[in-house]
Amino acid sequence: MRLVIQRTVASLFLSGSAFATDAIHGKELFTACLACHTESPDALGPSLKGVVGRKAGSLEDFRYSNAMMRSGIIWDESNLRDYLRDPQAKIRGNHMPFSGLVNASDADDLIAYLNTYK
Amino acid sequence: MSVKLKEVDAVIIGMGWAGAILARELTLTGLTVVGLERGPDRRPAEDFAIPSIRDELKYQQRLELISDNSIDTITFRNRPDQLALPIRRWGAFLPGEGVGGTGNHWGASHWRYLPDDFRLRSDLQERYGNSIPATMTIQDWPVTYNELEPYYDRFDKICGVSGRAGNLKGRKIEGGNVFEGARSNEYPNKPVASSEGGLMFGAAARSLGYHPFPAPFSAASAAYKNLYGVNMGACEACGFCDHIPCEANAKASAVTTIMPALRQEPKFELRTRIFASKLIYDGAARRVTGVLYTDLKTGKEYEQPAELVVLSAFVFSNTHMLLHSGIGRPYEHPTGEGVVGKNHCYQFEAGAAALFADKELNPYMGAPGGSLIIDDFNGPNFDHTGLGFFGGGYLLGLSGASPPIGGRFLPPGTAAWGSQWKRETVKWYYHSVRFNTQGSVYAHRDNYMDIDPVYKDALGRPLLRLTYNATDNDHAMSRYLLSRLEGIIKAMGPSHYEMRPRPKNFSVLPYQSTHNTGGTIMGSSPHDSVVNRYLQAWDAHNLFVMGASTFPQQHGYNPTGTLGALALWSADKIRTDYLKKPGPLVHA
Numbered sequence: 001m002r003l004v005i006q007r008t009v010a011s012l013f014l015s016g017s018a019f020a021t022d023a024i025h026g027k028e029l030f031t032a033c034l035a036c037h038t039e040s041p042d043a044l045g046p047s048l049k050g051v052v053g054r055k056a057g058s059l060e061d062f063r064y065s066n067a068m069m070r071s072g073i074i075w076d077e078s079n080l081r082d083y084l085r086d087p088q089a090k091i092r093g094n095h096m097p098f099s100g101l102v103n104a105s106d107a108d109d110l111i112a113y114l115n116t117y118k
Numbered sequence: 119m120s121v122k123l124k125e126v127d128a129v130i131i132g133m134g135w136a137g138a139i140l141a142r143e144l145t146l147t148g149l150t151v152v153g154l155e156r157g158p159d160r161r162p163a164e165d166f167a168i169p170s171i172r173d174e175l176k177y178q179q180r181l182e183l184i185s186d187n188s189i190d191t192i193t194f195r196n197r198p199d200q201l202a203l204p205i206r207r208w209g210a211f212l213p214g215e216g217v218g219g220t221g222n223h224w225g226a227s228h229w230r231y232l233p234d235d236f237r238l239r240s241d242l243q244e245r246y247g248n249s250i251p252a253t254m255t256i257q258d259w260p261v262t263y264n265e266l267e268p269y270y271d272r273f274d275k276i277c278g279v280s281g282r283a284g285n286l287k288g289r290k291i292e293g294g295n296v297f298e299g300a301r302s303n304e305y306p307n308k309p310v311a312s313s314e315g316g317l318m319f320g321a322a323a324r325s326l327g328y329h330p331f332p333a334p335f336s337a338a339s340a341a342y343k344n345l346y347g348v349n350m351g352a353c354e355a356c357g358f359c360d361h362i363p364c365e366a367n368a369k370a371s372a373v374t375t376i377m378p379a380l381r382q383e384p385k386f387e388l389r390t391r392i393f394a395s396k397l398i399y400d401g402a403a404r405r406v407t408g409v410l411y412t413d414l415k416t417g418k419e420y421e422q423p424a425e426l427v428v429l430s431a432f433v434f435s436n437t438h439m440l441l442h443s444g445i446g447r448p449y450e451h452p453t454g455e456g457v458v459g460k461n462h463c464y465q466f467e468a469g470a471a472a473l474f475a476d477k478e479l480n481p482y483m484g485a486p487g488g489s490l491i492i493d494d495f496n497g498p499n500f501d502h503t504g505l506g507f508f509g510g511g512y513l514l515g516l517s518g519a520s521p522p523i524g525g526r527f528l529p530p531g532t533a534a535w536g537s538q539w540k541r542e543t544v545k546w547y548y549h550s551v552r553f554n555t556q557g558s559v560y561a562h563r564d565n566y567m568d569i570d571p572v573y574k575d576a577l578g579r580p581l582l583r584l585t586y587n588a589t590d591n592d593h594a595m596s597r598y599l600l601s602r603l604e605g606i607i608k609a610m611g612p613s614h615y616e617m618r619p620r621p622k623n624f625s626v627l628p629y630q631s632t633h634n635t636g637g638t639i640m641g642s643s644p645h646d647s648v649v650n651r652y653l654q655a656w657d658a659h660n661l662f663v664m665g666a667s668t669f670p671q672q673h674g675y676n677p678t679g680t681l682g683a684l685a686l687w688s689a690d691k692i693r694t695d696y697l698k699k700p701g702p703l704v705h706a
Binding site (some may be wrong): 031032033034035036038040042043044059095096098099 | 161162163167169340341343349350351352354356365366367369378381654
């Protein structure tokens with residue numbers, strides 16, 4: 001959280017609205033996630049509302065992979081960034097059919113949006 | 119004795135593409151709709167998830183999603199003078215079962231027929247005079263490309279199709295299919311990444327003066343919200359696509375693009391493991407009063423009365439249902455009289471494979487949409503003068519999405535097993551490109567469906583009998599397409615290649631294509647068709663028959679794009695006209 005605040009403060013001085021742009025771009029990127037990560041009981045992925053700060057694999061109404069449940073991860077910006085860049089490298093054997101975000105800045109923008117997604 | 123249930127506004131038999139489209143469109147008008155499905159429900163979150171989904175053995179080799187022959191099948195023979203035998207394990211074609219139907223295991227090739235395909239008989243007569251053989255029972259469609267175009271467009275937006283237009287509102291665009299009919303809109307999504315083998319095919323085709331373009335692929339290349347508000351994911355190029363459902367919610371099927379909306383719809387009820395056995399037909403009133411079905415979970419029989427009946431099962435089941443229910447005049451082979459069962463057509467696919475020793479092609483990844491295609495030799499796109507056949511098809515080249523069992527090709531002469539086979543398999547897997555020709559099948563009077571005199575299904579109904587063989591016309595057409603393809607392959611400079619013409623007699627054993635069509639064909643008069651231009655049965659005004667069984671013949675493209683457009687076109691007419699004043703929409 002501190003990282004985002006620092007970025008926000010810095011960007012306010014530097015370009016005025018960089019944070020807003022990041023989160024807006026992050027929200028656009030999030031449409032790809034919404035194909036699976038919805039609130040529907042039939043959803044293919046677990047809800048991502050409030051994912052930052054949540055223990056990985058902890059929602060009771062979603063059937064996670066063993067790899068995800070045993071990961072011991074509490075989602076923060078650092079491990080989310082690693083995971084979103086290369087999901088199989090970060091948590092080997094997890095079931096998310098997504099090969100990762102190619103651009104580092106996309107991962108930052110998506111995390112900026114996830115921070116606001118509650 | 120059957121139990122009579124409470125009447126509903128509409129009952130739909132078969133919850134594949136067409137059934138799901140009708141269920142969605144009819145519930146949007148406020149009708150209560152019951153969907154009957156012989157197979158199980160299929161839910162992506164439970165059934166189509168990693169890791170179990172990437173399983174060629176289960177889906178492609180052991181036919182996980184395909185209908186159960188021990189419940190129902192068809193009998194088959196090549197010629198009318200033979201004894202037909204039941205197909206005890208599907209091979210050449212694979213009718214699907216369960217919610218989503220055959221649309222769960224399709225390769226997602228999403229095509230429109232050409233404007234001149236819809237007026238085939240007239241077009242051939244205009245071009246070549248009275249040279250259509252008397253045995254070739256082709257006919258014009260009772261609907262034009264321009265009439266269907268808005269519905270093709272809507273179906274594109276349900277499926278999130280990825281591709282590149284070659285004709286936008288009449289403006290030809292290089293890099294798309296310049297032969298296609300005018301599109302009102304660009305594809306909803308950009309093409310998926312082309313495979314290296316596809317690009318090599320495209321470059322060789324271009325060097326020969328042809329017009330290559332990326333395959334129209336019914337999977338979203340980027341996240342997409344469809345016409346029904348359903349979110350689709352982006353294709354991940356996982357390599358498991360054809361014959362296998364999608365793990366990423368990207369490949370379009372009724373399950374991924376329509377059912378999520380229908381499951382929220384209180385006016386829709388889905389009943390699975392239901393074997394619909396008969397339409398209850400009131401011949402005097404010329405309407406169907408309901409559907410007789412057996413619940414396969416309990417064995418109990420029910421009658422479901424309905425104001426409107428939609429028959430949207432596979433080609434064989436649609437035709438069988440009408441024959442068994444006594445609706446419409448059965449086709450009689452010796453005389454050519456009658457219509458139900460007439461004009462069974464197929465897709466005449468013949469392929470090739472080539473090996474390129476100096477190219478690493480990573481065939482384990484990619485998607486069928488990574489193909490490059492030329493349409494220069496489809497039916498109306500070239501001059502047939504002096505060729506001795508009618509018809510044609512598109513030519514395709516692809517590396518990628520090659521599964522480990524079925525996706526291997528070895529140089530001709532390699533041992534079929536043992537250590538040499540293993541060595542060569544490892545050596546060549548990475549270097550192969552495969553090709554296909556998607557040939558038309560023009561109707562022939564000897565290819566038809568009727569009731570089998572000997573064999574019965576699990577409910578005791580006589581089976582449907584299919585009489586089909588490849589015709590001389592279609593063989594000549596296919597040889598021509600293969601000769602063009604061979605020219606392109608040679609221009610690619612392969613280390614080895616093999617052309618694969620079809621044997622003279624059609625066999626139900628090796629997989630060839632699930633593009634069966636006909637049996638309940640559409641037309642402009644009850645004398646030449648079972649349903650009118652709105653897919654309404656001539657003999658029962660509240661019965662609408664959906665799917666490729668209504669195609670008068672098969673053109674040189676995969677059928678699903680047209681199947682979906684026709685379902686939407688019919689649904690629109692039902693909504694705007696039929697429900698206000700139920701009765702015949704076309705007067706014979």
